[in-house]
Amino acid sequence: MIVKAFSSSANLGAGYDILALAHDAFEDTIEIYVQNSSELDIKVEGNGVPLSIEKNSASFALLELLRSYDIKAKIRLKIIKGIPAGLGLGSSGASAAAAVYAANEIFKLGLSRQELVNFAMKGEIASSGSPHPDNVAASLVGGLVSVLNSNPVKVEQVPLNLEFQIILIIPFVRIEAKTKKAREMVPKQIDTSKYVTNARYLSSLLLGFIKGDRELVRLGLNDEIIEKAREPLFPHYPKIKEISLLYDAIGACVSGAGPTIAIFVDSKSDKNKILGESLNVCKAYGYECTYKIAKVSGGAWVERRD
Numbered sequence: 001m002i003v004k005a006f007s008s009s010a011n012l013g014a015g016y017d018i019l020a021l022a023h024d025a026f027e028d029t030i031e032i033y034v035q036n037s038s039e040l041d042i043k044v045e046g047n048g049v050p051l052s053i054e055k056n057s058a059s060f061a062l063l064e065l066l067r068s069y070d071i072k073a074k075i076r077l078k079i080i081k082g083i084p085a086g087l088g089l090g091s092s093g094a095s096a097a098a099a100v101y102a103a104n105e106i107f108k109l110g111l112s113r114q115e116l117v118n119f120a121m122k123g124e125i126a127s128s129g130s131p132h133p134d135n136v137a138a139s140l141v142g143g144l145v146s147v148l149n150s151n152p153v154k155v156e157q158v159p160l161n162l163e164f165q166i167i168l169i170i171p172f173v174r175i176e177a178k179t180k181k182a183r184e185m186v187p188k189q190i191d192t193s194k195y196v197t198n199a200r201y202l203s204s205l206l207l208g209f210i211k212g213d214r215e216l217v218r219l220g221l222n223d224e225i226i227e228k229a230r231e232p233l234f235p236h237y238p239k240i241k242e243i244s245l246l247y248d249a250i251g252a253c254v255s256g257a258g259p260t261i262a263i264f265v266d267s268k269s270d271k272n273k274i275l276g277e278s279l280n281v282c283k284a285y286g287y288e289c290t291y292k293i294a295k296v297s298g299g300a301w302v303e304r305r306d
């Protein structure tokens with residue numbers, strides 16, 4: 001069986017560990033081959049990803065799912081990475097999402113996409129040390145998702161009534177265990193005033209997407225806590241955000257834990273100026289940088305059943 005899952009941008013300003021948006025910028029492919037066996041045995045194949053079961057987000061999530069159903073089988077898990085890892089594009093999450101989606105189909109477990117999030121998120125322990133559910137939820141469910149509860153995980157899709165594309169500015173800045181490090185930078189305590197400001201941003205962002213109100217999204221795509229704490233990881237962000245707003249983007253935020261920057265644009269935005277000047281910022285920092293212009297995508301899907 002061949003299953004694919006798209007990349008995602010998590011957090012979206014004040015939605016740390018809550019919001020994530022699936023987009024068609026990149027996709028991972030999982031090929032899974034199963035033989036009968038009295039034992040559970042998983043073999044990981046692939047390039048550019050850990051091949052140890054405990055260190056690969058896809059196999060770690062798959063192991064969790066199969067163990068919880070006491071499934072015994074000999075499994076070959078081939079991961080064909082299309083989503084560059086460590087750049088804030090939900091790469092580890094997409095693999096985990098595709099792997100559990102495939103197992104659900106092959107072993108006819110009958111779990112919903114939302115229920116599969118509980119298992120896929122475990123894969124993020126392998127990649128970042130913590131089971132953050134946002135990226136995997138977007139890659140499984142599709143669209144814009146909000147994580148409403150953590151244990152058990154409850155995920156809902158947010159209705160999107162606003163037309164937009166996402167310009168992803170992708171600096172090839174490789175930081176070992178980037179998301180793990182970024183999560184350690186998150187403050188353990190915050191001022192109530194900052195919490196209230198961020199809650200207002202999140203409220204405005206969600207209302208903007210649901211009502212199709214561009215100005216509410218623009219107001220909401222901000223964050224006073226996480227992005228600020230993590231700024232040393234992406235010094236290029238403030239200038240790119242300034243340029244985006246200058247040329248009438250809807251808004252801009254850090255994609256996940258970065259370094260990728262997600263810029264929301266529509267017909268009112270001067271996309272060429274935004275893209276050109278943002279890439280110049282990357283160059284000024286000495287980064288090799290690429291970009292993608294993406295749109296919102298669906299969740300994981302079966303490419304081939306045999």
Ligand SMILES: Nc1ncnc2c1ncn2[C@@H]1O[C@H](COP(=O)(O)OP(=O)(O)O)[C@@H](O)[C@H]1O
Nearest residue numbers: 056057085086087088089090091092095127179
């Ligand atoms: N299947 C996988 N796909 C991508 N990265 C993986 C996978 N399994 C483990 N990893 C590890 O996870 C890290 C990338 O994940 P993360 O730091 O969360 O960044 P991102 O999700 O932005 O790609 C890398 O260190 C990579 O080796």
Ligand SMILES: N[C@@H](CCOP(=O)(O)O)C(=O)O
Nearest residue numbers: 010017088089090256257258
């Ligand atoms: N909520 C997480 C999201 C990490 O996204 P990634 O694409 O950078 O892995 C966090 O901010 O830690």
